[in-house]
């Protein structure tokens with residue numbers, strides 16, 4: 319009987335619940351009948367191919383309303399199990415898929431196995447020189463809408479959907495153990511902050527370990543950095559740029575570097591260690607610039623860093639760069655925030671990247687290098703690379719492409735919408 323009902327729901331029931339047709343995922347909440355969904359044929363194909371999102375407008379049939387975080391079971395046209403995921407009734411993404419294919423049970427063993435898988439796929443990637451990196455990267459690690467970053471022995475868990483809230487009690491103790499965390503800080507995205515504040519999983523809660531008042535200091539490629547894990551952007555640092563920073567270090571010797579949209583000065587410090595003559599951090603945020611200054615000070619025991627002149631400029635980079643031609647830098651880095659938050663902003667963003675590349679080229683001396691990055695998921699890698707090249711060529715410059723890069727191994731991208739990061743480096747000479 320248990321098995322038969324379970325098969326109907328596409329789940330292997332383990333251990334057998336007393337009322338299998340009324341399986342509850344939250345012991346605090348009264349059991350309610352399993353939530354069943356059918357989706358459009360196109361969505362069905364996407365899910366079968368591994369896509370992790372089901373949009374509300376592709377839901378054809380839902381057995382009943384449901385609360386954020388309830389397990390939703392998807393069935394195909396022939397009434398066979400398709401997938402199981404987390405319901406988010408208030409989001410355009412109605413279901414975030416946890417598992418597709420053969421029926422499975424979502425229980426504590428399932429979470430444990432997913433945590434271990436995320437840890438193990440990163441084994442060997444980082445030594446003690448890099449104590450800051452990403453442990454869990456959302457959908458592409460099987461954890462849709464959830465991120466876990468490491469800063470030394472502190473973990474920062476960031477959730478982007480309310481559907482994780484009812485599961486955190488089961489997941490957090492396992493997370494602490496699997497990743498050997500001495501402290502765990504919870505961050506929630508702004509859209510769910512007030513909802514989360516009503517329960518035990520509020521934004522900035524220290525869910526494990528001692529309280530903190532100062533930023534956490536960690537290492538990246540042997541450099542020391544601070545991360546404001548409670549209030550900083552993302553989880554406190556842009557861990558995804560590590561490999562692009564390493565590349566910048568490799569070409570920085572003797573160069574005057576402009577780091578536009580510098581945040582806490584990550585690129586500048588790598589450039590300084592690589593022997594840059596001078597680095598300029600440019601950011602709108604006084605907070606970010608103060609952090610950049612402290613990060614520089616943390617590393618002055620490194621002779622090349624000590625010998626690099628450093629300055630910070632607080633300004634709107636779009637205005638500052640567009641103001642005038644300076645021809646004063648040998649390496650310009652452009653790493654703006656996302657310029658396309660939604661699909662409708664894509665075309666405008668591509669134009670903005672091109673204009674930004676032009677403004678960056680105007681800062682460069684002959685033979686200088688332009689490093690341009692984009693974190694807009696809505697702009698494809700080829701669109702971005704083409705926009706930067708077009709910008710450089712429109713300045714009458716010959717562009718030699720030195721490097722193209724996308725995602726580092728700790729930020730995997732398993733489906734097209736996850737491919738947000740791209741970076742291109744061009745060496746530019748006046749066309750003769």
Ligand code: SAH
Pocket residue numbers: 555556559579580581582583584585600601602603606633634635636653654655
């Ligand atoms: N390159 C950084 C990350 C950049 S994140 C790193 O390696 O860590 C984007 C940064 O752009 C943020 O610090 C934000 O404060 C800044 N920013 C956003 N709008 C800006 C603007 N109009 N002018 C200058 N900086 C801006």
